[in-house]
Amino acid sequence: MKIEVNTGRVFEEFKSELRSEIKLITEMNRFGDYLTTSQTKEYLGDISTNTLAKLRKQGLKRVTIDGLCLYKKADIVEFLDEHKY
Known part of the structure; x- marks a missing residue:
C-alpha cells in the first residue's frame, strides 16, 4: 500500500499565511x-x-499629522486604566 501526500498546496498556504503575518508585524x-x-x-x-x-470625546489622546491619526499605545493603556471601575 502506497500513500502519497501532496505537500505542495499545504506549503503554499503556509507561505501565504506567513507572508500575511510578516506584513502585519511590519505594519x-x-x-x-x-x-x-x-x-x-x-x-x-x-x-x-x-x-x-x-473614546476620543472621553479623552483618548491622539496625534494627527497631515490627516494621519495616530494613537500611542501607552496613552491607550493609560486611558483604559483611568476609566476602569
Whole structure:
C-alpha cells in the first residue's frame, strides 16, 4: 500500500499565511509605539469607528499629522486604566 501526500498546496498556504503575518508585524512596527486608527480599533477589540470617536470625546489622546491619526499605545493603556471601575 502506497500513500502519497501532496505537500505542495499545504506549503503554499503556509507561505501565504506567513507572508500575511510578516506584513502585519511590519505594519504594526511602522510607527513604533504608535498605532493607526484601524490598528487602534483592532487593538481595542475590533471596536467600531463610532466607539473610537466616543473614546476620543472621553479623552483618548491622539496625534494627527497631515490627516494621519495616530494613537500611542501607552496613552491607550493609560486611558483604559483611568476609566476602569
